[in-house]
Amino acid sequence: MRTIDLFISRVCIARCIIAAMWTRRRFIFKVFVLTISLLICLAIFLSKFVFPVPKLSDTEISRYQERNLTPNVDSKGTPILLWWSSIYSNIVDDVKTFGTVQCRVTNNRTLRNNPDSKVFIFYGSHFEPYDLPLPRHKNHLWALIHEESPKNVYILNHENTITLFNFTSTFQRHSNYPITTQWLKCPDWLWETTFMVSLEEKNRLRNIEGLAPILYVHSDCHTPSDRDSFVAMLQKYIKIDSYGVCLNNKKLPESLRFRGSMVAMESDEFLKFVGRYKFSIAIENAVCEDYITEKLWRPLRVGSVPIVFGSPSVRDFLPNNHSAILVQDFRSVAELAQYVEYLDTHDEKYAMYLRFKKRKIKNNFLQDILRKRDWQASKDCKTFRTKHNSFIYGFEEFVCKEMHEFERYMNQTGPRFEKKIASLLHYNCPEPKRFDKLGRYTVRDREWLREWTDARYEAVVMWNLYSNNRTVQPDVFVQMVKSEKEKYARNIHKLKI
Structure with a gap:
């Protein structure tokens, strides 16, 4: 009997030990899983906000990159559009059908001497003047696409460079495939009111919380447009809240700070932040005909009246003649400041600048451009439906069709067919200047x-x-x-x- 009791007691002790060990093991396992989960969350946070992975560029172009496509091995005889200085960061090789014609679109440089290679496409920001696909045969067409600031590639401003190309797609309305409205991702933005702040609330923020009438957010300082000098002069006459690195006098909220990526400045939070201000500085980093960026379209979207300088012909693209304040319309920076102060204290006059938000876009030229463009840059567009969700793909179709037309003429007998040649009108950027003491952009x-x-x-x-x-x-x-x-x-x- 004693032996049985001893046996039972030992079994009980063993079970207790096993149970304790199992409980401890489960506890250790839970701690392990929790630790791994925390490390994964930390890694995601660091990659997204602290050390973001650099993109192809700081523009929307990086968002239009195509998925990685499987190379077409059975495409012999299909004309090749070869991206020589590519906009794509991944391998692209695919046969695309554009209506009744086909082209093989690739960035595989080993195909340079392939007899099917007909068009060489250059992305402006990656253009290298010492690295061209030479020799250039008589049936080779060259195409240029560039949506970014001219200050990134000054060589395109000169005739020896721009005349190398047969087809262009630039911010200039005279280019073959103009993308002047590239930063107006969705025409619906012009009458969108999602991020608008009422005039009453703007006045409250001005009077109670001490917001300046004008917002300035720029971290690209010392630009060829000399915008920092102009804003510094304007600050002598009227208060400006400057949140960027340039002329900084206020801190952005932590979640909106620039960390090598423009993502934060495209967020709903930032749009609501901008919408609180009555006016926003909208000065481009370069002065070129038709060079217009988000600096104009963002304040128009959120209902903050833009103070604009950049393209001399920017008025052609405004919703109406009373939707922005143009620096060029004033004789001096002091006169401009006086007018802004007047609008700031006369609500009925200020409100006139936001009438276009009620679908009162009177600019037929702008409406015609938006109606004709075959691409859009946002899936949120409800009013306009287009063929392409990127002007890159639209340009590929344009070039493919032009190449087929050229080949058709080359194979015919009769009058000689002249190739299209680009000119300085396709990329019109005069030499940069500085503002004088009155705020006029005239100083060499x-x-x-x-x-x-x-x-x-x-x-x-x-x-x-x-x-x-x-x-x-x-x-x-x-x-x-x-x-x-x-x-x-x-x-x-x-x-x-």
Whole structure:
């Protein structure tokens, strides 16, 4: 009996030990799972907000990248559109059908000498003047697409460069496939009221919470448009809340701060933040015909009256003639400040600038552009439906059809068919200037001109290489540009003597 009791007691002790060990193991397992989960959450947070993965560019273009497509091995005979300086960050190789024609779109450079390669497409921001697909055969067409600031690639401002291309897609209305309204992702934005703040609330924020009448948010300082100098002059006459790195005098909320990505500035939170202000500075970083970005469209979307400087012809694209304040309409920065103060204290006059939000867009030119464009950049558009969700794909279709038309004429007998050649009208960016003491953009400045003029020598060297079917290494190209610049200086010196 005693033996049985001893056995039972030992079994009970063993079960208790096993149960304790199991409970402890479960506890350890739970701790392990919890730790792994926390580490994963931390990694996601760091990747999204603290150390975001860099994108192709800071523009919307990076959002239009196509999915990774399986290369077409059975596409012999299909004309190839070869992205030489590609806008895509992934491998692209696909046969696309555009109505009754087909083209193989790829960024596989090994196909350069393929007899089916007909068009070479260059993305402006990645254009390298020393790395061209040479020799260029008589049936090769070159196409350029560039939506970003001209200050990123000054060489395109010069005739030796722009005339290399047969087709262009730029912010200029005179380009073959203009994308002036690229930053107006959705025409519905012009009458959207989601992020608007009532005039009563804006006045309360001005009077009770001390908000300035004008908002300025820029972290790209020292730009060719000299906007920081203008804003600094304007600040002497009227209060401006500056949240960016440039002329900073206020801190952005933590969640909206710039960390190498524009994502925060595209969020609903930021749009509501901008909507609280009566006026927003909308000065581009470069002064070019038709160069218009989100700096204009964002305040129009949220109901903050934009104070605009950039394209001399920006009025052509406004919803109506009373929807923005144009710097060029004033004789001095002091006169501009006086007018803004007047609107700030006269609600009925201020409200006139927001009438277009009630679907009162009287600009037929703008409506015609939006009606004709075959792309949009937002799935939220309800009023307008287009063929493409990106102007990149629209340009590929345009170039493909133009190439087929060119091939058709080349194969016919009769009058000689002239290739289309781009001109400076396709990329109209004059030399940069500075604002004078009154706030007029008229001063020629050697510092601002340096990059613009240096690009002229680059264009000359590039043309010489192109004419001789040569490509060189980057360091050799730099040295050739330096020599060209010195030669020009010597010639000028001789003329003076």
